[in-house]
Amino acid sequence: MSQSNLKSMFSNYVDKESVFKNKDALTTNYKPDNILHREQQINDLGSILAPSLKGNDPSNVFLYGSVGTGKTLIVKHVKGELKTVAKDKDIDLNVLYINCKMKKVADTEYRLLAKLARQLGEDVPSTGLPTDEIYNRFFEALKEQKGVVIIALDEIDALVKKVGDEFLYNLTRINDDLDETKVSILGISNDLNFTEYMDSRVKSSLSEEEIIFPPYNAIELREILKERTDKAFVDDALKDGVISKCSALAAQEHGDARRALDLLRVAGELAERSETDLIEKEHVDRAQDKIERDRVVETVRSQPKHSKLVLYTILDMTEDEDKIATGDVYSEYKDLCTEVDVSELTQRRVSGLISELDMLGVINAKVISKGRYGRTRQISVDLSESIRGQLEKMVEDNFYLEDE
DNA sequence: AGTCCACAGGAAGGGCAGGCGA
DNA sequence: TCGCCTGCCCTTCCTGTGGACT
DSSP: OOHHHHHHHHHHHHHSOOSBSOGGGGSTTOOOSSOTTOHHHHHHHHHHHGGGGGTOOOOOEEEEOOTTSSHHHHHHHHHHHHHHHHHHTTOOEEEEEEETTSTTTSSSHHHHHHHHHHHTTOOOOSSSSOHHHHHHHHHHHHHHHOEEEEEEEETHHHHHHHHOSHHHHHHHHGGGGOSSEEEEEEEEESOTTGGGGSOHHHHHHHTSEEEEOOOOOHHHHHHHHHHHHHHHBOTTOBOTTHHHHHHHHHHHTTTOHHHHHHHHHHHHHHHHHTTOSSBOHHHHHHHHHHHHHHHHHHHHHTSOHHHHHHHHHHHHHHHHOSOEEHHHHHHHHHHHHHHHTOOOOOHHHHHHHHHHHHHTTSSEEEEEEOGGGOEEEEEEOOOOHHHHHHHHHHHHHHHHHHHO
16 A cells, blocks of 8 residues: 555544444453343342342352353442442442453453452562562451452352362352451352362352352343444434344354354444445344454464464364364474474474364364274364464474574 | 383472562 | 462373164
């Protein structure tokens, strides 16, 4: 694009009417005034946590529901209301909220405790201290608090699967050693079978109360989207059927409201870029494709270099063959390592990397037995040509640059 | 009924980077 | 500076296993 073209593009962009009135209304951080189809859960959580306003420690609660079923939204909403009332009536009440899945922030026991301590006003280093020291500092900070402290741990299943449930046990027992502070845990899990991973002692004390968040159905999603579109888009920006299409697609995908909102937002962005002021169904299809592509590419980008090499090998091999086995991948991968002059990892590690790529949803791997011919993973790739191309290019660029 | 393949996947631990406290 | 800590990536060693073959 020449410089004058760019200039006119910018100028057109400024002059053009946007389809969006307030794009924030379609993001996950947006707090709608009216939360639809979750009255029951709000009331349940509210009544469980209400005793905290009288200085009593509420029961520990566990919220279950898959991605995009409104758990986080409801917790933040109830947290806000609680804090407002506590402030009005001058009650000692603190609610901490932490997402345990945030990389480099709260994805280990140490980081979680450090983050909690920091939220209580303690100054702690991000690394370097022994874990029991960080625990002590957190404990001291709690002591200072007085009143009730509710600790909301979002995506707690991810952390427990990673580091075990020891830290949860410690947290649930912390009240035994505190006099003036009362701690209550609010766990939020995407995995409904999560408690299977936990020790029964932790399980019973943590899930004194449980609230289930069922997936939204297509009709509920449509109402949610309708409400948000009125705020997010200018009038007449959407063609008929766009909202229904977004809701239907998201309903298929486990009733995920987040996905529905993303679809609508990206469809709007795509429409805007294609210089039209009407969002059509076709934009939703393209949005679906773009979201998936961005997700996969970003996931792979953050993987270690050998994971990229293994994926590259798999992509290359599945061009010709539908399904391949771990052993085949490993020998091809070794050749690739020689080619790019990188020392190869062991089969054990490569096996682990394949399993990680499977869990991340980048490839499909299924353990099968071929009887006399052993047990292996059957690996296949279900990605569109454009995603494949983008991934291959990323790895090629990566290693070309590292060679220099 | 027993064997045996080709791995899966758990456990333990090494080595390194980044960081703290004395 | 040194000793120590955690997190991360990785290796080594190991046991487990579904089902075709004998």
